[in-house]
Amino acid sequence: MSSRPAPPTDAELELITQAQQGDRRAFGELVRLNREGVINVVYRMCGDASLAEDAAQESFIRAWQHLPNYRPRSPFRNWVYRIATNVALDVLRREKEAVDVDAVSLPSPERGPESMIEGKERGEQVQQAVLSLPPASRAVLVLREYEGLAYREIADALGIPIGTVMSRLNYARSRLREMLTPYLEVL
Amino acid sequence: MNEHVIPWLGAYHDGELHGGRLQQVEEHLAHCATCRAELGELRALAALLQSSPAPQALTRPDHFVAQVGLRLPRRPVQPAWKRCLKAGWRLAPVGLLGAWAFVRAVFLVSGVVLGALQVGLGGDVIAELLPASQPGLSLTRLWSLSGASLSDVGRVALQLLGNGGPLGWGVMLKVASLALIGLLYWSWLASWWAVRTRTSEHQRTGY
Numbered sequence: 001m002s003s004r005p006a007p008p009t010d011a012e013l014e015l016i017t018q019a020q021q022g023d024r025r026a027f028g029e030l031v032r033l034n035r036e037g038v039i040n041v042v043y044r045m046c047g048d049a050s051l052a053e054d055a056a057q058e059s060f061i062r063a064w065q066h067l068p069n070y071r072p073r074s075p076f077r078n079w080v081y082r083i084a085t086n087v088a089l090d091v092l093r094r095e096k097e098a099v100d101v102d103a104v105s106l107p108s109p110e111r112g113p114e115s116m117i118e119g120k121e122r123g124e125q126v127q128q129a130v131l132s133l134p135p136a137s138r139a140v141l142v143l144r145e146y147e148g149l150a151y152r153e154i155a156d157a158l159g160i161p162i163g164t165v166m167s168r169l170n171y172a173r174s175r176l177r178e179m180l181t182p183y184l185e186v187l
Numbered sequence: 188m189n190e191h192v193i194p195w196l197g198a199y200h201d202g203e204l205h206g207g208r209l210q211q212v213e214e215h216l217a218h219c220a221t222c223r224a225e226l227g228e229l230r231a232l233a234a235l236l237q238s239s240p241a242p243q244a245l246t247r248p249d250h251f252v253a254q255v256g257l258r259l260p261r262r263p264v265q266p267a268w269k270r271c272l273k274a275g276w277r278l279a280p281v282g283l284l285g286a287w288a289f290v291r292a293v294f295l296v297s298g299v300v301l302g303a304l305q306v307g308l309g310g311d312v313i314a315e316l317l318p319a320s321q322p323g324l325s326l327t328r329l330w331s332l333s334g335a336s337l338s339d340v341g342r343v344a345l346q347l348l349g350n351g352g353p354l355g356w357g358v359m360l361k362v363a364s365l366a367l368i369g370l371l372y373w374s375w376l377a378s379w380w381a382v383r384t385r386t387s388e389h390q391r392t393g394y
C-alpha cells in the first residue's frame with residue numbers, strides 16, 4: 001500500500017530539537033508553519049471557525065507539553081494533527097449541543113436545483129454532512145480529503161492500522177454520497 | 188475480470204494502489220461501466236468536498252503565534268549535566284564494544300607472546316622488554332613460609348587456587364572481563380528496551 005511517511009526535513013528537525021530543549025522562538029516557528037493545517041483540521045472536525053482557532057491553540061499548547069516525548073520518525077505535522085484531532089474530539093464532547101448531530105439539517109431532495117447550486121449554501125450543506133459522520137470516520141476523511149495525507153500518514157497520525165483507515169474512509173464516502181446525492185447529480 | 192473492484196476504487200482514486208492490484212483495477216475499469224461510474228462518483232464527491240470553503244482566519248498568523256506563545260506553560264529546561272548523562276547513556280554500547288575489543292586484543296597479543304616464548308622465538312627480545320621476573324609468591328609458598336604443614340590434597344588445591352584455578356589466571360581474567368562486559372551490555376539493552384516500550388506506550392496513548 002503506502003510507504004512510510006518521510007521524516008522531518010533538516011530545517012524542521014533543527015527547530016524541533018531547539019523547541020525540545022525549551023526554545024520558545026523555535027516552537028513559535030513550528031506553530032507558524034503548521035497553523036493553517038491545524039486550524040483546518042479542527043474546523044472540519046467541529047465546524048466552528050472561532051472554536052477552531054481556540055482548539056488549534058490548545059493543540060499547540062498540548063504539543064509543547066508533550067514535545068519531549070515526540071520522536072521525529074514521522075513528520076511533525078502528522079504528530080500535531082493527531083493532537084489536533086484529539087482536541088477537536090474533546091471540544092465536540094464539551095460542546096455537544098453546539099454541533100448536535102441530530103440537529104444537523106441534511107440536504108432535502110425536495111429542494112429545487114436553483115437553491116442547491118448556490119455555492120455558499122452547498123458548502124454549508126457539505127460541511128454539515130461531514131459533521132454528521134461519526135468522529136472516527138470524520139477524522140480520517142478530513143485528513144485525507146482536506147489535508148491530503150497518505151493512508152500511512154493517517155494511520156500514523158491517528159494510531160490506527162491502514163486497513164481501518166481504508167474501511168473508515170470507505171464508510172465515510174459511502175455515507176456522504178447518500179447524503180449529498182442531489183449535489184452530486186448537479187455536478 | 189467480471190468481479191467488480193468497487194472495494195478498491197477508493198484506494199485507486201487516492202493513488203494508494205500499486206503493483207498487481209493497480210493493474211487489476213485498471214484492466215477492470217477499461218471494461219466495466221459500473222465501476223467507472225462508481226469512480227466518477229468518488230471524483231465528484233472529492234470535488235464537492237473541496238467546494239466547502241476553508242475557515243476564514245479570525246486572527247492574523249503572527250498574532251496567533253503570539254497568543255500561543257503567551258499561553259505556553261513554563262517547561263523546565265534540562266540542565267547540561269543531565270543532557271551529558273543522557274548522551275553518555277546512548278553512547279554506552281559503543282564504549283562497551285570498545286572495551287570488549289580492547290580485552291580481546293590484549294589477550295590475543297599476550298597469547299601470541301606466550302606462544303612465541305613456548306616455541307623459543309624472540310625470547311631475548313621479550314626478556315629485554317619485560318622486567319626481571321620475580322619468584323612467584325604462590326599461596327603454597329606463602330603457606331610453607333608460615334611453617335604450617337599441608338597434606339598433598341591441600342597443597343594441590345592451594346596450588347590451583349594460587350594459579351587462578353585449573354585454567355590459570357589468564358583464562359579466568361579473560362572469561363570474567365568478557366562476562367562483565369556482556370552483563371553490562373545486556374543490562375543496557377534491557378533498560379533501553381524498557382525505556383523504548385514506555386515511550387511507545389506514552390506516544391500511543393498520549394502523543
